[in-house]
Amino acid sequence: MKVSIKDIAEAAGVSHSTVSRALQNSPLVNPQTAAQIHKLAREMGYTPSAIAQSLVTRRTNTIGLVLTFISDPFVDRVVDGIEDLATTAGYSVFLCSSKGDPEREMAVVETFHRRRVDGVIVLSSRVGRLYGERLQELSVPIVLVNNQGEGEYLYSVSVDDEQGARLAVRHLLELGHRRIGYVGSAFRQPSSLRRLAGYQAEVERAGISCDPDLVVVPDTSHDLESGSLGLQRLWAAKVTAVFCYNDRTAIGALLAARERGIKVPDDLSVVGFDDIEPSWYVTPPLTTVRQPRFELGKRAAQMLLDLLADKQVCDEVLPCQLIVRDSTAPPPNR
Amino acid sequence: MKVSIKDIAEAAGVSHSTVSRALQNSPLVNPQTAAQIHKLAREMGYTPSAIAQSLVTRRTNTIGLVLTFISDPFVDRVVDGIEDLATTAGYSVFLCSSKGDPEREMAVVETFHRRRVDGVIVLSSRVGRLYGERLQELSVPIVLVNNQGEGEYLYSVSVDDEQGARLAVRHLLELGHRRIGYVGSAFRQPSSLRRLAGYQAEVERAGISCDPDLVVVPDTSHDLESGSLGLQRLWAAKVTAVFCYNDRTAIGALLAARERGIKVPDDLSVVGFDDIEPSWYVTPPLTTVRQPRFELGKRAAQMLLDLLADKQVCDEVLPCQLIVRDSTAPPPNR
DNA sequence: TCTTATACTGCACACGTGTGCAAAACTAGA
DNA sequence: TCTAGTTTTGCACACGTGTGCAGTATAAGA
8 A cells, every 4th residue: 555665666667776766866866767756756645664764774763752751740841842853853752651660661661672762861850770771781872851870871961950959049048038948859869969959058158057957858759748748847847938849849838838827928938940830820929940941851852863973972961040939038027 | 783583593593484483472383492592582682673573564553642732731641641551552652743833733744654653643632634634545543632523534532522611611600600701712713612612501501691792712822811811801791700711721810810809719700621730729729620631541542552453433522520629609799 | 980987777685574385394193 | 114194494575775786878088
């Protein structure tokens, strides 16, 4: 049913080799013949088979994208960015979610290998290790987003967690806060620790000694819940401001605060991280640290394409930006 | 570098045919030989090439997924559902966003054809037509989500827009509202019209004549903005409740209401559609019509797999569910 | 007209896997 | 030991495309 170059060859009275060359605009074929072949190809509705091409060229022009959940509000724009660049460059994207399950993670790797993807981008905030080992064996280049790794085939594009955290904390300090809490994420250790480092650095820089009671890492993978738990613990520790691992955590804190009659920002200031869409329409609109998510995706894709083109690349770290809205204000009663 | 069945054949001292059969667990090969081959395959780190398999089997075990934007909060869970089922069935998903650009839409179709996807799922709320024509030519089965189409290869899984709308409106009527407005979507004509139909049916059923001033379809593709504009127009028309095309529209209305000092739900009730996550943490938490989005995705994928297995299928329509939260209350002053 | 360079074209093989058919090896029965 | 059946294996081709090399046709120069 599908028309192949052989069919065109027959119709044009030439060999399939000539058709193949003509369609690649090779200078080796007679311009008239080439024109005729192009005409026939169009008329017959020919579309080359990427499958067959891949088999011989040993390139699939395909990249594999792993993430935990598509419904994670952080990843959406990153994926948009990746897809955008990949499409433009003639690459297609295989989407696989790991659901945070190590078994599925390995299955994903096998799938990608079977499909012979040219490269892999990992958004899955955990791991990196698991993929790394197996994929490195296979010489498949990998780019990690917001998740540094190490190894010959492991590169990364990340946002500057520490700098972002410092922006947030400095903002609170400038408003006059002295007791600032941090709600981290137990399930995103590395980045949570980097944000914590930024928080601590800035607090110390202001001459405040770090009180361990002000750092809370609730043991749950659900961000909103985590924010709620975090807030309760920190409020008991008498903070006037909390810096949250991400916007959903911050929103969880906001909700818990309202429930307990704590007024934001009058009684308590709250800062998030990410700048997901809801952050500006929750009540009150959330002060947050914006990650350039679309850009993050584009850079990751670009880096992968560069790797595939044998260009030299090095890890990138993108800066964050503070977005001040209404969830932060000077501390009460002083 | 990659190990092929030929390599295994050599190592085992048999022909590649035997290896091929052994790995497929064909009864045609000597159990001992088969065991030996499996052992070698494992040791040598063999992974079959899906590319080569596809070339001969004429199946790629691949489905193409088109949507306008991944960052559309509606699609995330639907995609989760699709991906979940597809993966389980051994299929992989190609992700392409059309960005609502007709040119890109056709490019997507060509990409899918080149890659020889076995089937296509379309989440792109518009169109269906464009894909249809070309893809039908190619005999590629298509499943549309929330977007009916027609044609031999066009099937659909949708939510019952009309029923959902009726649930929403009935709820408002039961609370005592008589002047209920509807904010539609200009860029999602078909479903918006179906929701409008449900709205009208229910209003008329209550013995209220339909006032055209109560139906507004702002000319913008931005939902939040649309909700804001819609609210202004409807408030001027003295409604006591508005039913919005979707949650983001409703949130836009909520924001505009707050800006103008209109209290929700005391002065005005607001109902959305979709039940996206933010709907329950905006202020006030939004009464809305829940779409079974994950299920929608799973059903769509299942339908496509059934089509690929030559099973008989027919369009499906899933019911919605009313979720009552705090944005609705009896009308004021009566 | 003959030679030689040039412009095209086709043959044949490769990529990695699946499979019909014939051949080979083995088994059992007489 | 021979025959007929059964089990197991390999040959050879197919899938659709790319490409080195040899071959043919054409043009140019002497």
